[in-house]
Amino acid sequence: MIIGVPKEIKNHEYRVGMVPASVRELINHGHKVLVETQAGIGIGFTDQDYIDAGAEILATAQDVFAQSEMIVKVKEPQAVERAMLREGQILFTYLHLAPDLPQTQDLIDSKAVCIAYETVTDNQGGLPLLAPMSEVAGRMSIQAGAQALEKSNAGRGMLLGGVPGVEPAKVVVIGGGMVGANAAQMAVGMGADVVVLDRNINVLRKLDAQFGNKIKAIYSTADALEKHVLEADLVIGGVLIPGAAAPKLVTKEHIANMKPGAAIVDVAIDQGGCIETSKPTTHADPTYIVDDVVHYCVANMPGAVPRTSTFALNNATLPYIIQLANKGYKQALLDNQHLLNGLNVINGHITCESVAEALNFEYVPASKALND
């Protein structure tokens, strides 16, 4: 198969779909890899590194899209990239379609085969291609939140861990999954007072086993959420209903009643955000203020640490890229139900039920759409 790796074009996005070591694996399986010039330069990989791994370098994204049977990316395709997709071409990347009607409509119109990293599943009930970036974003959320709390950023002027004789900040993490557990780990390490809310009791049990009495793991009722959010200095939004738009758990009334200078980091912003006042921001201008509360809502947080993130992402995606390349999309999807769960759009049909529901499109089961 001919596999194409364009340079990412989202704001301050330096990750790349494949590192040279992944290219070498594909070449060893007998495939051809086309890489856009300078695609990896943001993390120190030169064109020569890709050539040494067996890739061919192309001058433009247009060339890569035109000549490749499968495009491997990191972030959702931007409008100019969507315009280059064609019928039957495989697109393997994050999509986050539920809050993004224009992208969804363009992918439907393209008739491409669009497989989303974030809805691929595994045997343990996890999301193996989302997990590594959730680890990164969860850990980063505490750094970002600590900065947002600084006075010069309009925060309350609090140090997360306090100092001897002065209370630490209260960090409230909503959603105790991959993002939430990693945020809690960092917040505990910095000496904050940490509460994690989740509505899955097994998740709360797991957190209890991991952290003991270093955190409070609380069942997430509307009551508990309101109490802890109003007491918080820093709120981390890390909930997910796979594929679906995030539920708006923190309302604009909550925000208005939070402490002046408190901060929120809405990591779930890529699925629309779990805070009513959230709107996506970029690394170039990551925060804004609503009712004296500092909002950080960057939708590609791992892009800030692209070296760590690209390797972590590639470690997870490579086996699936190889399956798709070796077998072709139809056989690879039919052979692996977990990869099939990643199929969001094919041949103009929406095959992810939660995306169809969020955007009012007809849902066509993947097994049916594959044979259309």
Ligand SMILES: NC(=O)C1=CN([C@@H]2O[C@H](COP(=O)(O)OP(=O)(O)OC[C@H]3O[C@@H](n4cnc5c(N)ncnc54)[C@H](O)[C@@H]3O)[C@@H](O)[C@H]2O)C=CC1
């Ligand atoms: N902004 C960014 O750069 C990044 C964003 N993310 C996003 O972060 C979000 C979280 O991802 P993961 O931690 O991997 O998901 P996960 O599935 O591991 O955890 C989500 C948790 O939310 C809980 N939850 C769902 N509804 C809830 C509710 N109403 N109240 C309390 N808890 C609830 C679930 O029980 C689950 O434990 C996703 O939207 C993901 O796409 C992930 C990586 C990077």
Ligand SMILES: CC(=O)C(=O)O
């Ligand atoms: C998951 C995601 O949105 C990211 O890594 O940018």
Ligand SMILES: [Mg+2]
């Ligand atoms: Mg206020």
